Amino acid sequence: MATVVTETRRGAAVPACLFAWMLPGAGHLYLRRTAKGLLFLGAIGTLFVLGVAMDARLQMSLGLDDILASLFSLAQMAIGIPYFAARALGFEAGQVTSVTHEYGNTFTAVGGLLNILVILDAYDTAVGRKP
């Protein structure tokens, strides 16, 4: 007899959030919300990839000397492993003279910000607040 897993476990919240941060949608896949997970992976992943392709700047800027640059970096880092992988692959600097540079910045930062919402949604799902 097939069983449908609908129960939630409080203990699943931490790994779900961790997976959700590492890869968009992975937290929902871990919680067996496959459709949600795949959509988040596809949509946010596409946002990030297009952003990098549009010459976004991925330089890490953390500190209090330039608050806006720090917030921008934090937003990009919220997308998890793809951010660090893109940096490791040499897409760190972007190209400020590119026509699409600012579009790329927007795509990557919004992708990260959306992933923060996805992490919170994974937490709510794990603790049973959402189906």
Place this chain on the structure above:
Amino acid sequence: MRSHLLVLLTFSALVSAVFAMLLRDDNEGRLRFALMAFGAFVLSAAVVGWIMHPFPN
């Protein structure tokens, strides 16, 4: 991707899809929300662009 319109449409579609999935729990509600959000993104960008048209610099 150098077309401003294509960038706008792509961005709007992707962000609308994520918001719809986050904020609605049934498929019909998601579809309706995604279409509304997509339309709002595109329309608001067109309106703001029209308002800014006299000020190119």
